[in-house]
Amino acid sequence: MQARGFRENCLAPHAPLMLHYNHTAALKDPRDFGRRSPWRVSLDHEDAWEFILEAHRSSANGRAFVAGARVDGTHRTPVPSQWQLQGFEPPLYTNFRYPFGM
Structure with a gap:
């Protein structure tokens, strides 16, 4: 069985890119991933x-x-x-x- 086309037009994995107010806020809770960021919409x-x-x-x-x-x-x-x-x-x-x- 061949999986031709699997992963076609698929982006490579990457780190979650989230905006923070400043450097301190980014380091405060690294697991937050910007959940409380005003620039993130769920x-x-x-x-x-x-x-x-x-x-x-x-x-x-x-x-x-x-x-x-x-x-x-x-x-x-x-x-x-x-x-x-x-x-x-x-x-x-x-x-x-x-x-x-x-």
């Missing part, structure tokens, strides 16, 4: 995200989304997660079997 959410998965990108043209507004056709998914693992779409590519059922 996309995790306590509840779930609402999203719309369209078959074609042109289907989404002209839609406006406003925070807190109800939009027809939305689905809820936990964050962090992947919509493929939530059953909304099959995996895009894999040469290997997942160690769990899909």
Whole structure:
């Protein structure tokens, strides 16, 4: 079995690059990784995200989304997660079997 394409267009691992107010703040708690930094925004959410998965990108043209507004056709998914693992779409590519059922 060949894994051609695996890691294609993938960035090499690197240290987390976080901004701090100053040198002292960076050294104060090295495990903090900027979690309290005003320049860091976490996309995790306590509840779930609402999203719309369209078959074609042109289907989404002209839609406006406003925070807190109800939009027809939305689905809820936990964050962090992947919509493929939530059953909304099959995996895009894999040469290997997942160690769990899909």
